Amino acid sequence: MKRKYGLVGYPLGHSFSRSFFQQKFEDEHINATYENFEIQDISCLRQLISDNHELCGLNVTIPHKTTVIPLLDELHPLAREIGAVNVIKITRQGDKIFLKGFNSDIIGFTNSIAPLLDDHMTKALILGTGGASKAIHAGLKALHITPTFVSRQKRGDILSYEDLSPDLIDNHKIIVNTTPLGMFPHIDQSPNIPYTALSPEHLCYDVIYNPETTLFLQKAARLGCKIKNGIEMLHLQALAAWKIWNE
DSSP states (O other): OOEEEEEEESOOTTOOHHHHHHHHHHHTTOOEEEEEEEOSOGGGHHHHHHHOTTEEEEEEOTTOTTTTGGGOSEEOHHHHHHTOOOEEEEEEETTEEEEEEEOOHHHHHHHHHGGGOOTTOOEEEEEOOSHHHHHHHHHHHHTTOEEEEEESSOBTTBEEGGGOOHHHHHHOOEEEEOSOTTOTTOTTOOOOOOGGGOOTTOEEEESOOSSSSOHHHHHHHHTTOEEEOSHHHHHHHHHHHHHHHHO
16 A cells, blocks of 8 residues: 655645655655645644545644644653644554654754754754744753743743843854744845844854745854754654654
8 A cells, every 4th residue: 555644734835845755755665655735724634634544644834733732642742842743643543543743843953953053052042932943942952052932022931022132142152043034935034133243153043944045044144153044954854754654
């Protein structure tokens, strides 16, 4: 039987997963297909799985990474800690369907950023508080870096963009953009931070990969910062998902 895998999210125009896995299946002669399931209402997930009997695993992307959790039978501890799921393993026993949620974003992120870290990089700012930011937060903590969220509104321990003084930027040598600002086609946008406070001691990381160099990364590079986009994170999290589905 030809196995089937897929991606659920809405919209899916920007997704790389289908082409990545189709190429992998072709290169490695794997008898499988990968489909995009563009669904606006995640509550239809179990019906989707019931209707696709060959479906063995799913990737999950925005806006469903958190709203999918109540529909699952079990959560991997790391996914529970992060509060977001981007991989679902599907197990079938007769008519029964068992769904377990995982988060491979943290694997992709930590393995991607680790080679760029220096000893003086002990604090990080995470721009945005959406689904992707949760895995980034957990990944930074796993790397013994103290992360702080930045959002449009200050609340609790979350800073607002107005709080980002030059001194605060200087005190946080890692800045990770998890917002959609700068993503194609809105390539003229960037997070509102005091860029002139950046220096060659900073590392600026953008989870966006289209365009390859966002305006956020362009501004950082002009000031001598190390920069990295999210394409390697995507590749590594996809490979981690494949491992989860086949364990």
